[in-house]
Amino acid sequence: xxxRRSTAATLLTLAVATAALAGCSKKDDKAxxxxxxxxxxxxxxxxxxxxxxxxxxxxxxxxxxAKVTEVYVYAEGDKIVTERENIGPGTKASITAEIKAGSxxxxxxxxxxxxxxxxxxxxxxxxxxxxxADPRLTAAVTAYRTYVQEQADATIPAVEAFAAAINAxxxxxxxxxxxxxxxxxxxxxxVAESFGDIDPKTDAREDGLEPGQEWTGWHKLEKSLWAxxxxxxxxxxxxxxxxxxxxxxxKKIPEAEITATSMANGAKELLDEVATGKVTGEEERYxxxxxxxxxxxxxxxKKAYELLKPVAAxxxxxxxKTLDSEFAAIETLLAKYKQADGGYLAYDKVAEPxxxxxxxxxxxxxxxxxxLAAAVxxx
Numbered sequence: 107x108x109x110r111r112s113t114a115a116t117l118l119t120l121a122v123a124t125a126a127l128a129g130c131s132k133k134d135d136k137a138x139x140x141x142x143x144x145x146x147x148x149x150x151x152x153x154x155x156x157x158x159x160x161x162x163x164x165x166x167x168x169x170x171x172a173k174v175t176e177v178y179v180y181a182e183g184d185k186i187v188t189e190r191e192n193i194g195p196g197t198k199a200s201i202t203a204e205i206k207a208g209s210x211x212x213x214x215x216x217x218x219x220x221x222x223x224x225x226x227x228x229x230x231x232x233x234x235x236x237x238x239a240d241p242r243l244t245a246a247v248t249a250y251r252t253y254v255q256e257q258a259d260a261t262i263p264a265v266e267a268f269a270a271a272i273n274a275x276x277x278x279x280x281x282x283x284x285x286x287x288x289x290x291x292x293x294x295x296x297v298a299e300s301f302g303d304i305d306p307k308t309d310a311r312e313d314g315l316e317p318g319q320e321w322t323g324w325h326k327l328e329k330s331l332w333a334x335x336x337x338x339x340x341x342x343x344x345x346x347x348x349x350x351x352x353x354x355x356x357k358k359i360p361e362a363e364i365t366a367t368s369m370a371n372g373a374k375e376l377l378d379e380v381a382t383g384k385v386t387g388e389e390e391r392y393x394x395x396x397x398x399x400x401x402x403x404x405x406x407x408k409k410a411y412e413l414l415k416p417v418a419a420x421x422x423x424x425x426x427k428t429l430d431s432e433f434a435a436i437e438t439l440l441a442k443y444k445q446a447d448g449g450y451l452a453y454d455k456v457a458e459p460x461x462x463x464x465x466x467x468x469x470x471x472x473x474x475x476x477x478l479a480a481a482v483x484x485x
Contacts, residue, residue, distance in 0.1 A: 140164065141200075142227075144212060146193070147171040151214030151223040160207040160231030162367070162483050165190075167199045173216040179203065180211045180224075184302040187363070188371050191218060191378040202479040204365040207231035218382070220316070243366040243482060246413040250369050251359070253409055254297050257290035258356040264289070265352050269345035272327065275337050284331065285395040285449060288324060291352075292402025293409070295379060296372030297362050304355045308348060311388070323348055332392035370414060370479035373407035377472040380404070385465045387453050397443050397450035400464075404440065407475065408433050414482050422481040425474055432471040439467050 141164040143154035148171035167190065169175050176191040177199075187210065188203035207229050213222030268287040271280040291298060291309070299305045306316075308323040315321055322344055330341045383389035384400040411418075411429055419426035443451040456464075 141166045142212075144168070144177055144214065145170055146175045146177060146214040146216070148173050148216045149223070151177075151212065151225055153212050153225045153227065155227075156225065157228045157230060160205060160229050163203055163205045163229070164480075165201040165203070165212075167193060167201070169193045169195055169197055169199075171195060171216050174218055176215045176218045177201070178213045178215070178222065179205065179227075180213060181208065181363075185363075186296075186300045186302070188368065189299075189375060190371075191375065192382050199476070200480070201371060202367055202483060203371060204367045204483075205229050206363075219314070240417060242417050243414070246369065246417075247364050247366060249413050250410060251362070251364050253413075254294045254362070254364075255356075255359045257294045257406075258352075258359050261287065261290035261352060262349070262356055265349055269349050272337055272345040273342050277331060277335060277337055280327075280337070281331050281393070284324070284328065284393055285398040288395075288399060289402050292379075292399045293406030295403070295406070296368075296375045297359070297364065298355055299375075300362060300368075301355065301358055304351060304358070307351045308355070311391075323351070328390065328392045366414060366417075366482050367479040369410040370475075370482055373410040373478060374472065374475045376403040376407040377468055377475055380468050381465070381472065385461060385468060387461075390453065394452040394454040395450070396453040397440065397456070401440050401450065404433070404436055407471075408437075411475070411478065414478065418478060418481045421484045422477070425477055425481055428474045429471070429478070432467075432474060436467045436471055439464060 140158075142158060144165055144167045145152040146167060146169050165177065165179070165188075167177050172195050174195065175193050176189060177193065178189045179187040181187050187205060188201055190199050190201050193199045210227050210229060211224045212227055213224045215222040264283070265287040268280060268283040271283055295305075295309075298308075306319065309325065310319070310321065310323055311325050312321055312329070327341060327344055327348070330336050330344075379389075380400050380403045384396045384403065387394070387396055389399055390396045411433070415426055415429075418429075440450075443456070445451060
């Protein structure tokens with residue numbers, strides 16, 4: 107190539123790049139202007155807009171407090187529309203969500219406890235669906251709803267067997283059936299949480315109870331079986347109630363609000379669940395079946411990603427490549443702890459350095475996964 111042509115080509119390349127950057131800058135400026143900014147502190151939850159149009163909404167969150175926080179968007183009855191947990195002091199996070207017209211509350215939860223500091227917001231529009239126009243995303247949502255329903259349907263016989271062992275007073279059998287009864291729930295937990303009252307009744311830990319809340323569900327039974335080695339009338343009643351509450355969850359799946367962005371955000375929430383409960387050993391503190399829960403969360407997150415991947419890979423090939431690699435890495439790590447009976451090694455037998463390796467793998471996956479929702483709705 108001649109020097110003149112080289113110079114001309116260079117100038118043309120620079121001109122195109124400059125124009126592209128200018129276009130990106132304008133898009134970025136518009137996106138920043140349209141975003142709802144949430145400044146969370148230990149005592150306040152400041153929202154830049156209390157009214158905005160329905161559709162794809164971006165929440166730009168800054169934790170300016172001294173405590174780890176989480177931010178929720180609640181519909182009526184505290185149904186979770188979207189959330190982001192584990193936002194450290196001095197850090198930022200962004201949530202892309204599809205929100206229909208209506209009245210909502212944005213809640214900041216310093217310390218990740220309680221009902222949160224809330225701000226009322228109004229989302230304007232005709233109240234129609236914010237469903238994506240891309241038929242591939244519509245198909246992904248349909249397939250994911252089927253997957254969630256299948257997981258709920260499979261959970262019922264598993265939890266009925268668990269409850270039957272408790273009602274028979276068979277302590278060791280009940281212990282063996284505890285973790286398998288939770289698998290479908292762990293794979294689809296964000297959808298279950300969206301219903302508001304089902305998650306607190308079935309999956310609350312003792313230290314997560316709200317004032318006046320009765321402790322029921324899996325973890326109350328976990329404590330009875332492992333810490334107290336007790337099966338009495340109270341435990342039998344709790345087991346029957348757990349079955350009834352989970353059947354309620356099973357019936358509600360068809361009415362769940364599921365969108366492409368809620369799938370993507372739900373995948374990230376599942377990794378947050380691992381980071382804040384499973385890796386620390388807090389979730390299953392009596393049974394030490396944390397790795398079974400961990401695996402369920404990862405499996406559910408991967409399912410959502412795989413259904414969205416055709417669109418995500420087209421719009422952000424590098425992100426899809428990273429997610430493929432990180433999912434493979436965390437699955438390889440988990441496989442080390444798989445036992446001959448199909449279960450997982452008790453978590454109290456996992457040494458601290460290995461826990462650190464697991465934690466690092468979760469963080470490595472969670473960071474790119476947080477970008478999935480924005481990628482699938484990118485123009």
